Amino acid sequence: MEVLSSMAGTVFQLLVSKGDTVEKGQIVIILESMKMEIPIESEHSGIVQEIYVTEGDFVNEAERLLKLV
Amino acid sequence: MKKILVANRGEIASRIIRTCNQMEIQTVAVYSEADKELPFVQAADEAICIGKSPVAQSYLQMDNILAAANQFHVDAIHPGYGLLSENGTFAEKVEAQGFIFIGPNADTIHLMGDKISSREIMSRAGVPVVPGSEGNVENAEKASRVARSIGYPVMLKASGGGGGIGMVLCRNESQLQAAFRSVKARAKTNFRSDHIFIEKYIENARHIEVQIFGDRFGQYVHLFERDCSVQRRNQKVVEESRAPSLSIKQREQLYEIALLAAKAVQYKNAGTVEFIMDEEGNFYFLEMNTRLQVEHPVTEMITNLDLVEWQIRIARGEAIPLKQENIHAEGHGMEFRVYAEHPNSFLPSPGKLIKLQWGSGSLRIDSGYREGNEVTPFYDPLIAKCIIHGETRKECILRARDFFEQTTVEGIQTNIPLFLRVLENESFINGTHSTNLLEKMKE
Numbered sequence: 001m002e003v004l005s006s007m008a009g010t011v012f013q014l015l016v017s018k019g020d021t022v023e024k025g026q027i028v029i030i031l032e033s034m035k036m037e038i039p040i041e042s043e044h045s046g047i048v049q050e051i052y053v054t055e056g057d058f059v060n061e062a063e064r065l066l067k068l069v
Numbered sequence: 070m071k072k073i074l075v076a077n078r079g080e081i082a083s084r085i086i087r088t089c090n091q092m093e094i095q096t097v098a099v100y101s102e103a104d105k106e107l108p109f110v111q112a113a114d115e116a117i118c119i120g121k122s123p124v125a126q127s128y129l130q131m132d133n134i135l136a137a138a139n140q141f142h143v144d145a146i147h148p149g150y151g152l153l154s155e156n157g158t159f160a161e162k163v164e165a166q167g168f169i170f171i172g173p174n175a176d177t178i179h180l181m182g183d184k185i186s187s188r189e190i191m192s193r194a195g196v197p198v199v200p201g202s203e204g205n206v207e208n209a210e211k212a213s214r215v216a217r218s219i220g221y222p223v224m225l226k227a228s229g230g231g232g233g234i235g236m237v238l239c240r241n242e243s244q245l246q247a248a249f250r251s252v253k254a255r256a257k258t259n260f261r262s263d264h265i266f267i268e269k270y271i272e273n274a275r276h277i278e279v280q281i282f283g284d285r286f287g288q289y290v291h292l293f294e295r296d297c298s299v300q301r302r303n304q305k306v307v308e309e310s311r312a313p314s315l316s317i318k319q320r321e322q323l324y325e326i327a328l329l330a331a332k333a334v335q336y337k338n339a340g341t342v343e344f345i346m347d348e349e350g351n352f353y354f355l356e357m358n359t360r361l362q363v364e365h366p367v368t369e370m371i372t373n374l375d376l377v378e379w380q381i382r383i384a385r386g387e388a389i390p391l392k393q394e395n396i397h398a399e400g401h402g403m404e405f406r407v408y409a410e411h412p413n414s415f416l417p418s419p420g421k422l423i424k425l426q427w428g429s430g431s432l433r434i435d436s437g438y439r440e441g442n443e444v445t446p447f448y449d450p451l452i453a454k455c456i457i458h459g460e461t462r463k464e465c466i467l468r469a470r471d472f473f474e475q476t477t478v479e480g481i482q483t484n485i486p487l488f489l490r491v492l493e494n495e496s497f498i499n500g501t502h503s504t505n506l507l508e509k510m511k512e
Contacts, residue, residue: 008419009446010123033446034409034417058122 001044003066005059009033014055020048022068029053029065044068070144070169070385071095075113076134077149079437080453081363082109085147088377097141099134101127103445107438115141122447128152131159138168145169145384147377151449154360155182155231171384173283173337173359180334181357185228185266191354194333196326199345199353201268209249215267216245222270225252229260231356233303238270273503274345276300277312277352279327280368280376283336284383290393291324292368292376299491301415301507306484307491308364309403310371313462313500316350323352330357339365339380345504363406363454366433370402370458403457403465405473405488408450409481413511418482419446428475430468432457444481452483462500466492 009031016028022042029040046068053065072095075082082098086109089096098113103122110116117137120127127133129152138146146163148154154172157179163170172178181187185204192198202215205228216223216239225248227235237252239245249265257263280292296312297305311320327342334357341362343355365376379390409418425440436453438444444452455472459465470492473485490510496502 007417007446009417034419034448034450036417036450038416 001046001068002064003028003040003042003044003068005031005061005063005065006040007031007033007038008060009038009058011053011055011057011059011065012037014051014053016048016051016066018048018051022046022048031059040065042066042068070381072097072141072143072145073171073381074099074134074138074141074143074146074168075109075149076128076146077152077154078104078109078128078448079107080109080435080451081149081361081437083112083437084435085149085377086112088375088381091375092378092381094381097137097143099128099137101447103443103447106442108442109437117141122445124152124447131156131162135162135166135168138163139166143168145171145381147171147380148360150360150363155358157182169384171338171380173340177334177336178359181359182231183228183262183264184226184231184356185264187357188266188354190333191330191357194329196330196333196354197352199268199271199355202266204266205264206267209246212245212249212267213242216242219267219269221245222272224268224270225249226266226268227252227256227260227262228264228266229256229262231358233300235259236303271345271347271353273348273505274298275312275503276305276343276355277315277323277346278341278343278358278362279323280362280365281327281331281336281340281342282379282383282389283331283338283340284389285337285386286388287335288389289328289331289336290389290391290396291327292372292374292396293398294320294323295362295364295367297364298502298504299497299506300504303504305364305406306408306507307403307405307488308367309401309462309465310367311398311401319350319352326352326354330354338383339376363451364404366435366454366456367402367404370433370456371398371400372396373399400458400460401462401465403459403462403469405455405457405469406451406484407453407455407478408484409444409452410450410484411482412484412487415484417446417450419444420481422452422478423480424477425479426477427455428472430457430472432468432472466498 012032013030027039031038050067074097098116119133153159160175237248299307341358433456
């Protein structure tokens, strides 16, 4: 299961680390787009296995951010 | 003054270049990698890339901008609005390197940028300020003491903030306690100062501001008021001049206190004194913007003056071009800020402007983009301003409806559908709306 970016923007804050347990609906990343902070929620519950981005990275819409198992 | 560097982007950079062309002043544009295709880059006589797309690596890089100013031998720098326009340190550096900063003195920018000190200065000068805390509110206990004494609801604000950024509305003690720490932390990261203050929140307020000018000869004039009550997230969406439903007496009082504010800081160049007006019609000082405003065109529409030309003339040492008695307002002006965002959720909508076809009508369109350009997520969502002049406010409303109904934008979402709803809203049509209009329309 992957968490995808809902829009193009810059990764402003990573709120989880590898190995963390996340719940469905939990805010895992805050993106910054057009001077606005956009919270990204996880659509699934699971454990963070992989983080594909670091703070300051630019991501496109629908780009993968995290992998959950 | 033969050459000006415009330290800004998008529509305002194009706008400043237009006046420079009319005054036969050469222009230099600075741009980021993401902006290289935008019209303002081509509009300038010379242009140079000053860094990567994020503002911190380009438009906020003072040294890169100053290097460009030296390389192209400019005489002056126009900062536009936002970005470095209200950064006193930038103004100091510009002057220290021998360039003219088109704006007020660095000291004035520093003083008015600190909202706690600006409240104190204005209050001492006899300008009414919103009831609130005196000085910095250091901790949560002091915050609740102040809030209890002035009464809820209150606004928690960062002293280094402004323009609607860094503030939170608290309706009770628990909201205040919850917000205090985050506002303080955010203030520290965003504005490099964790000083915060508290103001009484005025319900059903209107946002009214006065355009002022000052020169080095100690002369001050006002160019009437603007009503900017249509807002989302405390940021303006529709502005107009003059403000509807104000009595002559209220207007005179407003100009008088705005000029008092300008004199209190010996203001030079263009500035705006922002007020909020409560339901009883009392005005309270909110903040002073030490730069050209986004919404300056509505004032240009009714006065038939060019505010950028005035800024340049005052910056090169001239007196204010007109005496107060020769500044007249005619008709009504209204500006709509077209944002690349979802019309209901206000969430950003970056993307390619596949189609941009404006409606017909003799409108002024200050656009930062043209069809085919990419609206990138690095900057604020303003893509264009549509400015209408009519003999009456009603005529502006009717013409705006026609214009936006005929306008087509494809590739991104815009707030144009929201304009059409505002233009049908009874309180907006009657001119009795307050700053919570857009919130109320959501319900």
